[in-house]
Amino acid sequence: MNTTEEWLAAASIDPSVAELRPDYRALLITAEGLRPGPGDAFSEELLAEAEAKACDPEQHPHTAEWREAFRAFGAKPKRTRPSVDALLRRAAEGLPRVDRLTDIYNAISVAHVVPLGGEDLDRYVGPLRLTRAEGTEPFELMSGGEPVTENPRAGEAIWRDDAGVTVRRWNWRQCVRTRLTTETTRAVFVFDALSAMDDSALEAAGRALTDALRASSPGVTTTSRLLRA
Structure with a gap:
């Protein structure tokens, strides 16, 4: 595997996405030496502050722009x-408790009103890139407790690597292959920003x-890179 710096340098945004939203930026942050595990007092405090x-x-305005971005590639933001947006709507009843790393980034997402995802860096195959789907790319998920492979809709904005889709509809749903677990020690976090x-x-x-x-x-240890559409 390449070094983390080389992997980060190879990340890209396809011109087709730039045409969709020229104001788009992605802040990528890699972290190594993480301490994974179930939620704890620290992650709980962050979530409680974010909920409040x-x-x-x-x-x-930022969530409004993201709904516009979803509509631009044919998604229905009230359905997906x-x-x-989805996290903020759950805050009043309580944000999800998943594991300490996921809980930390969800709290930051809500507090700063920015789509933010985290994924296991060791599960990646090749570089990360944001592009528009052809519609044949594999997307791995669980349904009814069983592994299932689906495909994105053609034209959908997707994050992917050499093995397939890592996130559908820009920041709507992550695949199971690269998701964070209670054993993750190396991760990449993706912040999605529009002009607001x-x-x-x-x-x-x-x-x-x-x-x-x-x-x-x-x-x-962390390393970051800002990508512009």
């Missing part, structure tokens, strides 16, 4: 919501995540 301060997704979130706000969200990772996993 969660905004109304109907009133926030952008990830941060300027670079300084995006950088602040990135700092919040790296600060939280360093506090929860002493000795962790």
Whole structure:
């Protein structure tokens, strides 16, 4: 496997996505030396703070722009919501508790109103790239407790690697192959920003995540890269 820096340098955004949303930026942060496991007092505190301060997704300009972006490639955002929109709608009743790493990034996503996903770096096959789907790419998920492989719709915005789709509809749903687990020690986190979130706000969200990772996993090392459409 290439070094983390080389893998990060190979990440890309296809021109077809740039045509869809020229204002799009992706902040990629890799983290190595993570301490995985179930949720704990630290991740619980972050989630509770995020729940208490969660905004109304109907009133926030960034979630509004993401709904527009979904419509632009044919998705129905009321049926398949952008990830941060879906999380904000759950905040009043309680955000999901998954594992300590997932809980940390979900809390940052809600607090900064930015779609944010985390995936196991060791599960990747080749570089990460954002493109428009042909419709034949494999997307692995679980259905009824059994592994299932589906395909995205043609034209859908997808994150992928050499083995297939890692995230469908930009930031709607992750595949099971690269998702974080209680054994993940190397991860990549992807922040999705549109024009309502300027670079300084995006950088602040990135700092919040790296600060939280360093506090929860002493000795962790992080590397970042900002990609522009």
